[in-house]
Amino acid sequence: MKPIEIAKGIYEVGVNDWNIKDFHGHSTLMGSSYNAYLIVDEKIALIDTVKKEFADELIDNIAQIVDPKKIDCVISNHTEMDHSGGLPRVMHKIGEDKPLYCSKMGLKNLSRHFQQKWNYRAVENGQEMSLGSRTLTFMETRMLHWPDSMFTYLKEDRILFSSDAFGQHYAAHEKFDDIVGDEIMPHAKKYFANILLLYSALIIKLINKIVEMGLELNMICPDHGIIWRKDPGKIVDAYVKWSKQETENKAVVVYDTMWHSTEKMANAIASGLSEEGVEVRPMSLGKWDRSNVMTEVLDAKAVIVGSPTFNNGLFPTVSDFLTYMKGLKPKNRIGAAFGSYGWSGESVKLINKELEGMKFEIIDPGVRIQYVPDNEGIEACVLLGKKIARAMKRHIDAT
Numbered sequence: 001m002k003p004i005e006i007a008k009g010i011y012e013v014g015v016n017d018w019n020i021k022d023f024h025g026h027s028t029l030m031g032s033s034y035n036a037y038l039i040v041d042e043k044i045a046l047i048d049t050v051k052k053e054f055a056d057e058l059i060d061n062i063a064q065i066v067d068p069k070k071i072d073c074v075i076s077n078h079t080e081m082d083h084s085g086g087l088p089r090v091m092h093k094i095g096e097d098k099p100l101y102c103s104k105m106g107l108k109n110l111s112r113h114f115q116q117k118w119n120y121r122a123v124e125n126g127q128e129m130s131l132g133s134r135t136l137t138f139m140e141t142r143m144l145h146w147p148d149s150m151f152t153y154l155k156e157d158r159i160l161f162s163s164d165a166f167g168q169h170y171a172a173h174e175k176f177d178d179i180v181g182d183e184i185m186p187h188a189k190k191y192f193a194n195i196l197l198l199y200s201a202l203i204i205k206l207i208n209k210i211v212e213m214g215l216e217l218n219m220i221c222p223d224h225g226i227i228w229r230k231d232p233g234k235i236v237d238a239y240v241k242w243s244k245q246e247t248e249n250k251a252v253v254v255y256d257t258m259w260h261s262t263e264k265m266a267n268a269i270a271s272g273l274s275e276e277g278v279e280v281r282p283m284s285l286g287k288w289d290r291s292n293v294m295t296e297v298l299d300a301k302a303v304i305v306g307s308p309t310f311n312n313g314l315f316p317t318v319s320d321f322l323t324y325m326k327g328l329k330p331k332n333r334i335g336a337a338f339g340s341y342g343w344s345g346e347s348v349k350l351i352n353k354e355l356e357g358m359k360f361e362i363i364d365p366g367v368r369i370q371y372v373p374d375n376e377g378i379e380a381c382v383l384l385g386k387k388i389a390r391a392m393k394r395h396i397d398a399t
């Protein structure tokens with residue numbers, strides 16, 4: 001990828017990973033990018049690197065601007081290896097003794113990833129560093145997305161290098177919000193739902209802190225996807241909404257099925273919801289990746305989960321999804337369960353237990369149907385959908 005001058009003397013020098021389709025467990029159908037930034041001032045600083053296998057491409061990109069040996073320091077905003085994997089190649093190329101700035105946790109975590117005794121400089125929250133005519137400020141952002149994470153803010157240009165925050169898994173030559181347009185928002189939403197949702201409370205605190213500090217933002221430069229330069233406020237506002245877990249009059253009916261019985265039940269529940277005016281998404285885990293379902297859950301008031309009883313338990317894809325959703329900690333949701341069975345029929349009870357563990361409000365014991373739903377069974381499912389819709393309305397009216 002050709003480097004892009006994003007502001008005078010500041011370049012995006014990272015790489016596109018066009019073919020990655022699974023990023024530690026969630027689907028990335030548009031690939032991803034590992035962004036890195038080069039600031040050429042009296043001193044030259046590199047912010048973050050890329051995955052190990054792309055390190056030479058990063059170095060080639062840098063070499064189109066300056067001789068990599070002229071880089072004076074590297075800043076590691078985040079230890080995860082999509083941003084630090086290239087460090088050994090980069091440090092070897094620029095000089096192993098060059099300062100490597102990171103947070104205190106970054107020092108601990110980088111040292112646990114790499115054997116090299118680099119010239120680490122752990123920075124304090126709020127510490128400043130001059131590059132000559134420009135000043136960098138480091139801001140700790142623990143758990144966004146690892147304990148070592150930090151932002152680096154370039155005061156004079158009002159640019160925030162935000163590491164994972166505000167990113168999207170999206171590979172493209174077009175690198176700015178004003179070029180890509182609103183098409184980027186579903187990717188930003190999917191990224192938040194699958195990576196950051198569980199840190200919602202911390203994100204709200206961080207955004208409040210940024211507002212209190214009066215930090216002006218001309219540009220937000222994440223480590224994945226496009227750069228927000230036309231309207232950085234748009235992604236900040238979206239993060240506020242998502243972090244508050246504000247939901248809509250929308251339900252996700254997520255299920256898997258063996259012989260279409262649980263599927264028939266799912267569709268009947270969806271009909272009942274729809275008849276009451278709820279936007280509803282029936283999603284089979286046999287067809288949809290868990291991360292796509294989770295993206296829909298992000299703004300859904302109700303999550304209705306269905307599974308056939310399988311070997312006295314849940315169908316494996318449903319167990320997988322419940323474990324995944326539990327880890328991401330959605331809050332303030334209504335839940336319900338359904339499923340077909342042959343002889344033992346434990347699935348509904350097991351789903352309810354999981355949903356209760358997530359503190360979902362269970363508004364009905366759920367519907368179990370032996371073998372294949374008849375007309376009466378289908379009607380019971382439609383009625384469950386309607387009952388959920390009424391509970392959703394009560395919730396929405398109360399907020």
Ligand code: FEO
Binds near residue numbers: 081082083145164224
């Ligand atoms: Fe893009 Fe947490 O790494």
